[in-house]
Each structure stands twice: as structure tokens, then as C-alpha cells.
Amino acid sequence: MSSQAAGWYDDPEDPAQQRYWDGTAWTDQRRPQQGPPAYQSQFGQQRDFPQYGEPAQHGQVYGGPQPQQAPQQDQPRYGQRIPGYQPPPARPQYGQPQYGQPQYGQPQYGQPQYGQQYGQPQYGAPHQPYGHGQPAGYGYPGQRVHTTPDGQLLSGWWRRVFARILDGIIAGIIGLPLTGYFIYQYSKVLWTYFQDTLDRAAAGTPTTSTTLPPEIYKWMIPATLISLVVSFVYEYLFLTKKGATPGKMALGIAVRLRDVPGNPPGSAVLKRYGLYMGIGLLSAIPLVGTLFSFGALLNELWPLWDDKKQALHDKVAETNVVRR
Incomplete structure (x- = not known):
């Protein structure tokens, strides 16, 4: 024994x-x-x-020998430990998933939840940066995005247009105390010119001249130059200090060098503003102004088809308008 x-x-x-x-x-x-x-x-x-209550094993006959069995480990009593005893693995209860299997209604790994498309983040989950896990220039699967070389998303064309309109209104209001008098005199001369033209047409002696009276330029040129100075100071200070003008801030965009993040340097702002306003001034010159007006329009539309989303003044300054 x-x-x-x-x-x-x-x-x-x-x-x-x-x-x-x-x-x-x-x-x-x-x-x-x-x-x-x-x-x-x-x-x-x-x-x-x-034993009583114990089922007969396969091949066992009452009164005959039992088949060979593997030795079984004795189960310990409550609180008793037997060296080498390994308890059997617990079986999951009814309705409880086994280890590694998802619960009912829970998607498996890599599968979207109800109403969620492949490639979209789950509700409340942080968004991955654009281009994460995809080739350069791509965001979610099948979606083409345009970014700077370090991955910052570029601004769309409409944001740039509305930001430019807002900045023009803000800069005009700021410069109004300096340009108000010249604009007032310019408006008076222009209104008098139109009245004389209408009176001549009513009297049967219409004027054949298509040029404006010289006195109009006397007031228009100073008002334009002052507006340009105010606009330049406005854009230069905000871009070099904040990276964005108030209009761009309102639309959630900013200006930066294409290859270097952060606020653009003063030299880049000078190149950018110089080309933009230079084309605008040349378009006001008689005769050749039509050609430069087309150039100004082309400059504004260039980001629509450019792969880097740059206008011509952005290419000169090596800048990009990006999302903040």
C-alpha cells in the first residue's frame, strides 16, 4: 500500500x-x-x-476488468493544497464569450462598428494626423489631402478668398482716418464729372472723351498709396508676430514657410506682399492695365490647380497657407 x-x-x-x-x-x-x-x-x-452513481466507462462490463486509465489527480479539499495539483480550466458560463472572442454585438478587431465606415475613427477616439499610415499626400483610404512636407494640412481656396476679403475690410477701416479726406475729395470730383456727363447727354451734346479729369488723380493717388502702406504694415506685423492676420485667424488658417514651421520671416512677407500688391498696382495703369489685371486674377486662381496649393506670390516667397 x-x-x-x-x-x-x-x-x-x-x-x-x-x-x-x-x-x-x-x-x-x-x-x-x-x-x-x-x-x-x-x-x-x-x-x-x-461506484454507485458513477457511469460505466466505454468498454467496461460489470464484473469485468476496467480499461487502462491515465492516473487522475486527486482534488484537494477546501483550503488544502497538494503539491503538483493543477486545477482544470474554468469553463465560460452560458452566454459568456471565451477568451479572445468578442462579445455579442461587439465588432472583431479591425472591423467597424455599426454605422462606421472602414478607415473612419471611432466616436470619441482621437484623430490620427493626416497621412498617418498612408503614403505621403494621403489621409483616410481613398482621400487625397495636400500637406506641407512635414505633414501640416494646407488651406482650401475658399478660406483664402474669404480671409482676404475680411482683411481688406479691416485694413480699410484702420486706414480710414488717414485716407478719409482724400477719398471724400475724390468722390466729389467723380460725382461732378458724372453729373456734367449726364447734363451734356441731356442737352444733346454728349462728351466723346473716355478719360477721367486730371483732378481725380490728384486725390486718388494719395488715397491709394496710404491704403497700401496701411495694408503692408497690417499684414507684415500680424504675419511675423502671429503667423496670421485677423481675417485668416477667423477662417482658421495661417501663413508659414513651406519647409519650415512657425511664423514666416520678414523677408518672406516682403516678397509675398510685394508681388501681390505690385500686380494690383500695375493693373491700374492705362492701356497695359488689362494685361496685369489678367495676371492678378491668375495669381488668385493659381492654388486651384497647383499641387502645392500655392499662389504665385506664395511661390516667390516659398510660403504656404495652412490650416491652424
């Missing part, structure tokens, strides 16, 4: 009970028999038939 594995066996002193054998000696732990006593069971011998 010394080689017998630890477990419950028939008590040699009382056949109506079972006694625990610890592998080397009998202990004082006893329990009632779990079924009727074994038929012709002797101490240390296996029973020829299954």
Missing part, C-alpha cells in the same frame, strides 16, 4: 467508511461510503464495477 497514490479508500477497520491514504500512511480523516461496499473488494485492489 505504500506505493498507492493518495486518495480515499475503504477503511480496513470499518468497511462502512472510507479513510484517506496520504500516499505513505493512513490519516484520521474518514467519511461514509459513497455507495454500497465493493463486491469482493480487498484492501489495495481496484473494484470490478463503477
Whole structure:
């Protein structure tokens, strides 16, 4: 019996009970028999038939020998530890998913949730930067985006147009105390010229001249020059200090060097503003003004088809208008 594995066996002193054998000696732990006593069971011998309530194994015949079985580990009592005993793995309850399997209604890894398209982030999840995990110039799958070389998103064309309109209004209001008098005199001369033209047409002696009276230029030129100075100071200070004018801030865009993030330097602002306003001034010159007017329009429309979303003045200054 010394080689017998630890477990419950028939008590040699009382056949109506079972006694625990610890592998080397009998202990004082006893329990009632779990079924009727074994038929012709002797101490240390296996029973020829299954215990009461225990199903017969495959190939077992009552009264005959049992098939060879792998030794089973004895389950410890509550609070008792047996060296080498490995408890069986817990089975999931009904409706509970096994380890590594998603719950009912939960998408598997890599699959979108209900109403979510492939490639879109989940609700509340942080957005990945544009171009993350995609070739340069691409955002979400199938979506083409334009960025600077370091990945900052470029502004769309309409944002630039509305920002320019807002800046023109703001700069005009700022310079009004300096240009107001010249604009007033210019308006008076222009109104008088139109009245004379209408009176001549009503009297039957219409004028054939298409040129404006010289006095108009006397007031128009100073007003234009002052407006240009105010506009230049306005744009230069805001771009070099803030990276964006108030109009651009309102539209959520800014100006930067294409290859270097941050506020553009003064030299880049000078080149940018110089070409933009130079084309505008040349378009006001008689005769050749029409050609330069076309150039000014081309400069404004250039970002629509340019792969870097640059206007002509951006290309000269090596700048980009980007989203903040």
C-alpha cells in the first residue's frame, strides 16, 4: 500500500467508511461510503464495477476488468493544497464569450462598428494626423489631402478668398482716418464729372472723351498709396508676430514657410506682399492695365490647380497657407 497514490479508500477497520491514504500512511480523516461496499473488494485492489452513481466507462462490463486509465489527480479539499495539483480550466458560463472572442454585438478587431465606415475613427477616439499610415499626400483610404512636407494640412481656396476679403475690410477701416479726406475729395470730383456727363447727354451734346479729369488723380493717388502702406504694415506685423492676420485667424488658417514651421520671416512677407500688391498696382495703369489685371486674377486662381496649393506670390516667397 505504500506505493498507492493518495486518495480515499475503504477503511480496513470499518468497511462502512472510507479513510484517506496520504500516499505513505493512513490519516484520521474518514467519511461514509459513497455507495454500497465493493463486491469482493480487498484492501489495495481496484473494484470490478463503477461506484454507485458513477457511469460505466466505454468498454467496461460489470464484473469485468476496467480499461487502462491515465492516473487522475486527486482534488484537494477546501483550503488544502497538494503539491503538483493543477486545477482544470474554468469553463465560460452560458452566454459568456471565451477568451479572445468578442462579445455579442461587439465588432472583431479591425472591423467597424455599426454605422462606421472602414478607415473612419471611432466616436470619441482621437484623430490620427493626416497621412498617418498612408503614403505621403494621403489621409483616410481613398482621400487625397495636400500637406506641407512635414505633414501640416494646407488651406482650401475658399478660406483664402474669404480671409482676404475680411482683411481688406479691416485694413480699410484702420486706414480710414488717414485716407478719409482724400477719398471724400475724390468722390466729389467723380460725382461732378458724372453729373456734367449726364447734363451734356441731356442737352444733346454728349462728351466723346473716355478719360477721367486730371483732378481725380490728384486725390486718388494719395488715397491709394496710404491704403497700401496701411495694408503692408497690417499684414507684415500680424504675419511675423502671429503667423496670421485677423481675417485668416477667423477662417482658421495661417501663413508659414513651406519647409519650415512657425511664423514666416520678414523677408518672406516682403516678397509675398510685394508681388501681390505690385500686380494690383500695375493693373491700374492705362492701356497695359488689362494685361496685369489678367495676371492678378491668375495669381488668385493659381492654388486651384497647383499641387502645392500655392499662389504665385506664395511661390516667390516659398510660403504656404495652412490650416491652424
